[in-house]
Amino acid sequence: MPFRLYKSTNSQVPSTDAELVELSRSIEAACVQGTPKKFVKCFAIGTDSSTGTIVSVEIHAGCHDAPRNIDLHIEDYVDQRSREVYVGSYNISSTGACIREWPLSSGQEEPYHFSVYAAPAYSKSSESLPTNIGFSLIPHCQSAHSIDWSFKGNILVAKSYHADECLVDVEEADIYFIKRLVYSFLSRRERWADHPLASVEARPAWGLAIMVPYVDWRSLHILRLFRLASPVAIRREVKRRIYEVLSKFLPNLGDLDKFFDFLFKTRSVIVGSVVRKILLLNSCNDSALDVPYDLNIISPPAGETIDEEFHNFLRGVGYSRFDDRKPRKDYGGLLRSFVEMHSDNPDQSQPITISASRKDIMEVVLASETTAQMNILTGMSIVSLYPKLVSTNECLSVPRVGVADAKRTSSPLVTRYTDNAHWTRPCGSYCPATIRKTVGDRGSFRYMWCQRERREMEIWALGNRFPHVTISDRHTFDPDCALRRGVLAWSLHDCCRNPFCEYFVSN
Known part of the structure; x- marks a missing residue:
């Protein structure tokens, strides 16, 4: 599992006040050394708790x-999917909600925010959890029989300061308010998606117009910080690079314009070698990937209608030959279908593939075999989860949980490593053993290369997951958006082999 100071041996979460206190002491003892503090005080209501603690x-x-x-x-206190997934991604948006206003929906923001965590609602695993008796003992709650099934399992409440949303310790004086807040929130059956856990602020992109055609992506990212030229120059250069690479598949400029409009309309994304080639342009490793092998598209879980529309569009631009193929087993049922389409032009040998996701596009991306494939191009943005590895033309292979003998391969043009033992500096945000999230992530690079007329469209393909976007705006978007699946968390490996990293674990 990802790096932790406290090594849990419990298969189940505690339920009584005594068990909660015992676990709390064990965690505090494991995390007490050094600064900054490695733990925070929260309030827990166990299923057999009399008062909470x-x-x-x-x-x-x-x-x-x-x-x-x-x-x-x-997961130490609340039944969550993260207890079962040690390496890989899992959705953390359904694990809780952040209450920022009191009374609810009053528009009056509290000086402190309170985050409520419970077992995922509408989950089959939640149905088997015991009813939370501690919740029934909260004032105004009549009896355990009045509790909805979605309030089964333990409840955990964290406190954060509204100015920077950093966590602070829950104090005894907070308990009276917390109990009433929890009861009011859960009894109203509020949509947790309307009270998202995390939010980030938008940041503008700037650059030096005179330099942008000649620099690599790292330098381009630095130039964005200079307020000496219009951001239009950088955006124009990025679009030129994107069109240059994709012209190998769609040589007609008009077809490319229609393609990105369609990509935007269907909320699909491009991943794989095409995006990596865009990021390698003007770098010292530019020649490492002359022509991408194929154009990989992932479509959202919108059903067969979108799939058929995409197939018809590609047929209209000269890709009429297609083969239905079986999705690879190492994607663990994340795909509905996998189609490979070939051009009618005999000189165009590179195919276009369409992977239809079942749930969430980002879950498919994070299930990639190596970090080299964790680069995404949408109709508006380009994202790299491991940009430093792209620039050095290397990647880390990713083991897949629950897939026996899943073979991990990569392009021979990319140097592949099974771990990060060769790294010569601290990992920082890239440590493969720590948990990263798709909102407020410190290690990812994201640039919005195309601005649509409507500001709401910012969230469309990545589900409002990365910096420059406010996740709390999600409810203002199209109600039928199939990609609004919340926040994902992931880790690559179960241990870090970099001796310069603070989370290093020896063999």
């Missing part, structure tokens, strides 16, 4: 300086 919750490694409500190992 304040407990210590471990903070995710790498997030100790300014922990947020998505940086907690809540």
